[in-house]
Amino acid sequence: MTSDQAAQGIDDIEYEKPPSNWTLLWGDRMGRWGIIILVVVTVLAVFGPMIWPFDPAAVGEDSSSIFQPPSSAHWLGTDELGRDVFSQFLMGARISLFVGIMATLIATVIGAGIGVMAGFFRGPVDSAAMGVTDFFLVVPALPLMIALAAIFGQNLLIVIIVIGALAWPRTARIVRSQTLSLRERQFVPRARSLGASNARIIRTNITPHLLALIVANTILVVAGCILAEATLSFIGLGDPNRISWGSMLHFGFVSGAVGRGAWWYFLPPGLGILVVVLGFTLVGQSFERVTNPKMRGGA
């Protein structure tokens, strides 16, 4: 047997690659439904407003065009100003998703940052960070969001910052406890004995092990942020120049669509919120389950 043959033999061995997280997710029934929901909604949100012919802000010509029930032209009828509800619905999907995802990114950066620092450095850094975290965990979030939005004014950026700045405490807690256990693993002292700095250890040894946890948690946080945006906008603290599902429900409520029985106006945005939040919840929970071997098998 020549060395060439030996090498050939090794190459012939078929390694069983561990399935990727996405394969596992697709194999999980709840995860699959969640992915389908999110893909459909994203496609609607991105391409819908480009295709649908009506301008969501164009008001009707006279009083006969207001609160019209669904027809072949206006699939979801018109609102209190005669605007097309379906085009608002498509535009609302965009804003709701955009705000939810951007706020979550802010929350994840703050939460994961604080969590890693607290867990890695321990001692006074940890006590201080967790003191702040616990404070924000017990402060009732919605009243605080309302106060902040009322003080800082109403535009999309402020809504995103306000929601993101209050959605991080749980991420910080979860990341911290995982970091605490990671830093006790063998590879940390080994990396240190090779001369690695704290920053390098956090970057190359700690963070990669946290990623699955952070992703699962992030997906769940999006669900909460979308609900938060809807609630703030419903209360009338959203950006008045942007249509979101929450603001549609705000105007529907204030204009008396409920009393008039204009179901085409207040049913779709609520269903939209429900479906998207459910989609993120399903994917997040399923991701948590398939990436955490301890939870596999159990529900």
Added chain:
Amino acid sequence: MPPLLRRILVLLVSLFAIVTFNFFLFHVIPGDPIRLIARTQKLAPDQVEKLRQSFGLDGSLIEQYFRYLSNLLHGDLGYSFSLKEPVSDVIGRALLNTLILLTVSTIIVVVVGIMIGVFAGSRHGKKADSATVVTSLIFWSLPTFWVGMLLVFTFGVWIGGLPISGITTPNAVYHSGIDYVMDVARHLILPTITLAIVDIAFFIIITRTSLVDVMGEDYMLTARGKGLTRRTMVWKHGFRNALLPVLTASVLYISALVAGAIQVEVVFSWPGMGLLTYNSVLARDYPVLEACFLVTAIVVLAANFGADLVYRRLDPRVAVNT
């Protein structure tokens, strides 16, 4: 330090943090509201000074802070310029109405949520279990205010029959105290159902997960080996141990409950803290908004403290370990 004393200390520090945070939020960040008023109306300098005093905005920041603390300690929350009465009077009434709503709905939510959670958890892996989980996740994804709108539509427009707004019937004449209580109870039905529909799902999921964990413990195998009936096994051995994580999680529930109450009160015009917050936002009545936030935060802190005390009573291990 004894654990209870430590908890009380933490509570006091948190209270102080809330009060200070509130001061910065409403008195420092927005800058000088008097300048805003002075810009729209022509005011003489001495009038500006008078306004500044009435808002507690004269003197240095530190002076303002201590005056703010002393006012709080005297129960002086300022004056509402939209309602033309002291904020503390307004808050007092609203807080009572909110507590009525929250007490009734919390009892229903906890009892029903735990029952269904135990039902699902003890059937882990069966059809009934997964159906309950999926249903609960759907309900948990519902925006509370939208559920309220649907109920208003159903019972106010479509079927009718139940009051959809306020806490009593306007201009009603009551012949006895019972009449009055019944009227309030009727007005409570839809707000309570709205809150309960979303929040029960939360308790179902948590109870179920916790019970599933407990059912895998060795002592449950022992209980089964002893030949206990299923009911004794689930309720006496399983549920009691599953209850502790449920209680821990209810801390998160308190915040969700407050958020739900605000939405429900807005939709059903229930005259509590949530509606007051909403109206003060619309009227830009900052003294009221500030007091609403402060009082809500303090009540939530106190509720957390209470939950923690109960937790310690139920689980002696916690009291020993910390």
